[in-house]
Amino acid sequence: MTITYQVKDSVYVNLTNRCPCACTFCLRNNADSVYGSPSLWLEREPTIDEVVASLESWDWKRFGECVFCGYGEPTERLDVLLAAAAHMKAAHPNVRIRVNTNGLSDLIAGEPTARRFAGKVDCISISLNTDDPAEYLAVCRPHFGEAAYPAMLRFAEEAARYVPEVVMTVVGEPVTSVEKQERCRAIATRLGARLRVRRYEPGIVTAKIDE
């Protein structure tokens, strides 16, 4: 079972395969690994002890970043995510902690969650995808329906108050036109975040893993 895996110079954490979205572009639709990682499908979700043991199997002198991002939405397991992040902050204070998320943790938890990331996470990267709520609904197909897009924006705005860096992402051309990128940048800026335009790679358009 792959709990942690390496992507470039970072160690990624794979907490769950659950996700409230069914994005049309999700890498889970046609692959079970990324960048040569072992399969990211989990036969069961790892416990916090297993996550910590897996984190401790890496030589953290070689890696500057720990990223919560796997084949699923990491905030589906917010308690475990935050406990693991707290462990990393205590044991490896020089390692940057990032969460790649669809930004729907408030809806998943049924309550505001941004404040809980304070002091444990250095960066939250949120998949904005588009400036158009109707397009978001059609492409990301969230279980929460129309409530998802405004909830994602609200989470981003609140996260910017508690976390040093909030990034919102879109995929570059040809998926997102330059004009649309600028509208997305205006949204991110208004919320206190910065926009990151991810390079389009055919077959790797998943919202989170190749950040």
Ligand code: SF4
């Ligand atoms: S791309 Fe991300 S948010 Fe969309 S279905 Fe896949 S894991 Fe969920």
